[in-house]
Amino acid sequence: MADLLSLSSFLFSIITFFFFYFLSVHGDNSTQSSITQINYDLYHSSRNLMDEIKEMVHRHSDRLSMEKVKAGNKGYSAEIAVVTYCKGKKDSAENPKLRILLSFGQHGRELITSELAFRILSILSEEKHLPGMDEASLNSILDKVVIKVVPMENINGRKLVEGGDLCERRNGRGVDLNRNWSVDWGKKEKDYDPYEENPGIAPFSEPESQIMRKLAVSFEPHIWVNVHSGMEMCTLYNPSRS
Template identity: 70%
Template sequence: MNEIEMKKKKKSSLQIQMDRRSDFSLSSSPPLVIVLFLFASFSLVHGEINLIAPSFTPINRDLYHTSDALMEQIKALVYRHPDKLYMETIGGKNRGYRAEITVVTYCRNRKDIDDKSKFRILLSFGQHGRELITSELALRILSILSGEQFLPNMDPVSLNNTLERLVIKVVPMENLNGRKLVEEGELCERRNGLVVYLRRGVDLNRNWSVDWGKKEKDYDPYEENPGTAPFSEPETQIMRKLCVSFEPHIWVNVHSGMEALFMPYDHKNTTPDGLHSHRIRLMLEKLNHLHCEDRCIVGSGGGSVGYLAHGTATDYMYDIARVPMAFTFEIYGDRTASSRDCFKMFNPVDLTTFNKVINDWSAAFFAMFNMSTHQLDELGSKASNSNKDKLVSIDDYLNGYLMERSSRYGKKMEVLDLGMQEIRTYFRLFLLSSVLLLFMFCSRISKSNRPLVSDQLNTAEAITVDILAFDFLLKVCPFGILRISGIDCKRFVIAIARTSKVNMSANE
């Protein structure tokens, strides 16, 4: 073969390789039409998203204090009025997670702060981080209590007479860690700042012991995480200790998201029975008419909101701590706001609405102080009339009233009732651990090809032992311990039965 033919062959083989590469590159890359179609689709979808997506309202820094600035304002207020106000910071921790709660105590004369003849009121604000307006209301109430600000349409003489009889503890920002997250840009955050295995946040108003852990059909784990157990969070531990030591006559948990005056219960759609409960409802209806212009929903939280809430603070205060008057006040809500535009939904965004909310609800709280003391006076006067030979204090009478209420609901001892919810929960967890250990034991036996019962037992005896074990499991199931972990009770027992049957067959 001459040199010219060799060159022609090399050239032809090279051309074939280039053609193959060209064909491969064309076949491996998407056609131009597909690329253009995807680009157009992405542009169209992206454009629609931009058109549809709401513009989220940022925090109005001209209206709202930062958490640090608000606490500094309160600290300065207490410093200027040491004769009336006292401030303390209570800390707690759990598994490395730390929380602090500031408590401000008001008494006209600080020397009388431990006077048990006075009515005691406990107010909590900012339990959910995204509800900034509630802490602003706390600041205004403290300013009025100090005397630096005044209520325009309230008789000062009547107000002073009422305040003379009160000791008020104010928690301006119960969920400080959650509030910090909101200020960092997570405007929809309502939970605390706990981070465990990338799962963050517990709803502090689902972490109390009354009906704790129960989940409705519309349960949202992002919104309503109840924690690993009742009082698993430092914030709720601190609030429970505060309640036990202070023994309030009145409790108010302040929220936003709607306008409402709620009384117990949250975990069921009914209110408590009895004349006292009826009078409390009448008081709330009067408050609604005078200060809410009849806009507020009045009734039980569970019966009025449209969903049941389990493990709430107000239900605990009423049912376990035996606070005679336990309320949840919802002070603002924008129904027109998108569910994702959380700051606008839960907080006023303009100066006019902001001032109206603060002014109206400040007046409502002080009117509630006045009405509540009259209501408690009526209870005290009944005690005096029924015990003419001796003077009975309001605390002594209320203790009798609460014990009567306790027995009416079938609980003979108040002390036992205080711990029953916690005992039931931990007992269920203990039984759950026992059942899981039994399951692991059976699985281990199955893998090692050993019989469930001793070789010394005959088949009939083995079956009898197994039936007794399965009967025990079936009796345990109604306690709900398997339901806690999502295990189907009957399937669980059947699985163990099958394991037992296989092991016995293998050893016959």
């Protein structure tokens, strides 16, 4: 339990630190332009980000691996990269580890979340260090975990944003992946916006949701953090309700 608390504390501190660090350093960079453009001095393009992550995985094959999962239907397809962090012995019945799933970029416009995924992978690979964190205690915690990181769940939506639809949050065919799961599917809250929150034609109609469900079912995470930006909200993952 102490390890779990330390790990939760580590995850929380790493996510909040970089989130607010990024905002404090870059949050005052408004331009005079009537339409805000993506500032590629601050954000990677999706292609550069995924290329850099791929190269990082190659540099640290002792602890990082990457797979790409594809799915599609009705002429629409999606591909999601999943990076696995596991140092030392594998997760097994003899050597059980805590399984953590971290997913980012479910909404196309939330660019900062994928930057955070990149930072976390940089720290897990020890290319970057978290200020104030005791390396020895961090390493002893990390020996006991397996972490799967999905840096960019909605790459098709992200490409729409990069193409100029800066406020787009949905996937490449207009479905909100955060409303496409079976939990409360089609439920219309008071502030329901049919454009922003299009749940799709049925639960799990979207390839991205199908890939994430398959990942969750096979990996069985003890902790899943689905990171978003733009709202002050933290909800708990319940594997029995998906």
